[in-house]
Amino acid sequence: MAKSQYEYVKAFETAEKGLLNTWMVIRLDGHSFSKFCIQHDFEKPSDIRCIELMNHAARSVMKVFPEMVLAYGQSDEYSFIFPPKCNVYGRRKSKIVSTCASLFSSAFVFHWATYFPGSKLQHPPSFDGRMICYPTLHNMRDYLCWRQADCHINNLYNTVFWALVLKGGMEQKAAAESLKGTVSGDKHEILFTQFDINYSRLPEVYRKGTTLHWASEEETHVRTTNKAHQPSPDEGRILG
Amino acid sequence: MAKSQYEYVKAFETAEKGLLNTWMVIRLDGHSFSKFCIQHDFEKPSDIRCIELMNHAARSVMKVFPEMVLAYGQSDEYSFIFPPKCNVYGRRKSKIVSTCASLFSSAFVFHWATYFPGSKLQHPPSFDGRMICYPTLHNMRDYLCWRQADCHINNLYNTVFWALVLKGGMEQKAAAESLKGTVSGDKHEILFTQFDINYSRLPEVYRKGTTLHWASEEETHVRTTNKAHQPSPDEGRILG
Amino acid sequence: MAKSQYEYVKAFETAEKGLLNTWMVIRLDGHSFSKFCIQHDFEKPSDIRCIELMNHAARSVMKVFPEMVLAYGQSDEYSFIFPPKCNVYGRRKSKIVSTCASLFSSAFVFHWATYFPGSKLQHPPSFDGRMICYPTLHNMRDYLCWRQADCHINNLYNTVFWALVLKGGMEQKAAAESLKGTVSGDKHEILFTQFDINYSRLPEVYRKGTTLHWASEEETHVRTTNKAHQPSPDEGRILG
């Protein structure tokens, strides 16, 4: 069984790379997480234990990749950001994306019991991943705004929906029907008048998602922030 | 925070695909596994508990992808094979590779305690992944032969090396030095004369790796084979 | 002006390759050829001078690439076929496609006066190109069948259309209107009863396009065939 006669198959490998001098974003998405939430009795509209477990898994990823400048998570997704100058793994897409997906999933299972002490993990969950390259800081920031806007829209909807169901006693189908065509203002109004909830005062972790960045003093500790974006004249803080 | 003004960033996503009508192989490789073996006191030259845990994780992957026809594992790597007609996830490379890497890692951690009951997992392990496309069955088979030849060469070396160290009392450096320039026959000879080991009679799981395929009766149960493939009239031997 | 400080920009180059061991097809398409036909008073429905000029240009391409096994042309397009074992230019897509498009266009202009002695070329024409990889001979043959079916359908339509206009005295709009919803048999019937044309007896060069292959004796002379491919024991008919 000589190895050499088969080694030609190695030449079929390809290695697509993220274009040099662009921001590389790796976004992971949970597979069938609606079902996963039901299987594990997650609290509605959001389960803080899952958010904190996701954040822990994301910190594990960042610690392996000190080149990362930021990570942003919301719902069942997490985005990791490498800066333009970064040359991690020669910028090979498959290597970077698969390693991030692997590490995140591995850490998610590893730390499960810490965040869900009374709840057994039913089966190994999975997250898919992709890499997107952005040539400018402007595009990069708009990506984060896009994901955060997604967080806002979904969280507002889910907050009203589950208030109607859990506190208002509506059937899920009826609740969904009653929200059709409503705009943001309508949903704030329903929450306030029917359930005495001031949406803007709900914890930011639900409304805005979570940003991870390095602690400035020593750069070895990943810090979690849930506060909203601040306006800035030119660039200032992206997420803060 | 209108979502629409940011949604243009979605257009930067690309989706490289495995060429239609080719075999798609996903190969996962353990990250820093030499260190991982030491950290967890793995038996030398191979730890059957780790092999069985890898096989279990691989079965978890195959159960999620019934389109897979075969998986082959050895050392800290596992290859999963999709047939040419398969259209899983539209054949998108990142989606397929990242999901396999994620599932495998997730299952590896999930089932750790079953195979290492007395040994605590020290940290979340990770596996990177890549996709390689092969146009013909001939190429596909040569790929498997390549990986199995790799298994054979490394396992023979490791078997002799650790016999010299653990049974022969040599220092690791001296053992490595003494094996420099030896060919396959020399190593068989050392094992036989110095340690009374007939290499060819060692269990196949070490010498040939593990093949997973569907049980033919019902196609829902993943079968593990460590024996060599049998010749079949139309294909000949895949692995020998 | 030191060169070295700028040379880093070279690293931004990428080189996508046609997958190893697959058939590589380069298809060139004329840019705005409907307009080009009108500008140069091409005969209707097809101008044999243009077909022969296209064939000459295609032979020029094949002579530069002795690895090519076949070329097929019809209408304003030409397909060039490299076999699976071919390693021309390391199989780099851009290099191969651009060279074929360049050579073909260059030769088209170079030989124009030979085929259009009385007609001045009004402006430089252009052809775009693409590479498509096919893993099997079956796929490769179906590609050629696809292009030849395209030739047949368009040529039959154009033959009837221009008979109605040039011999039947119809306005172009009325001719197009009268052919709406007609099937192949209807078009044959119109040609036969109204214009005494037996479509099946029209020269094959119009109905089937042109195939270029190497003369078997010496492999240095490109032969043009407009007849259908003959069956061969090992491959069967490529084009019918």
Added chain:
Amino acid sequence: MAKSQYEYVKAFETAEKGLLNTWMVIRLDGHSFSKFCIQHDFEKPSDIRCIELMNHAARSVMKVFPEMVLAYGQSDEYSFIFPPKCNVYGRRKSKIVSTCASLFSSAFVFHWATYFPGSKLQHPPSFDGRMICYPTLHNMRDYLCWRQADCHINNLYNTVFWALVLKGGMEQKAAAESLKGTVSGDKHEILFTQFDINYSRLPEVYRKGTTLHWASEEETHVRTTNKAHQPSPDEGRILG
């Protein structure tokens, strides 16, 4: 011969695109131009007729692509630059690169007689092409500096080499030998002391190459500049 049963082959086509919001450069290179120069008795070290023919062909390309902002030519190569916002042909690499190579080659042959009135074109020349994407204006400018530095280095060498051969009566081999290890200053010195040539006063078209840009008044006329770019407050000198 139904078309539909073969149309599945169309799905094998792929369309790699230049990353959004990056500068797209198309560089064309002459194929075997050393030989082509000899076959057509080009003047040494540079033939102004060929430079002007190349410039004419490049203007033909720019007129077809009004989105282009600049083109730069030197030796047997030409680079065409599309700005980040450009969406020409959906930014498909093969389509853009092949069309540029085709048009340039086609125009080169078309206008040959104008620039070489007494010299018959021996055979159709060809140019290959590639696309390179640059994320920032800084990278884009360094690309142009890189090509212009290449022009400078080669032209200085060729000027001295051919002075030694044509005016100094040296054999080509001896001339090449005598220049080994010389730096820029040495070559200036040889030109000045042996041949009374002040290199810096030679026409810029040889020393710096040719830049094409749109005339600012009306944007429909391509202007040729061989002079150095002027500094501008926000960008500085692109080429010097």
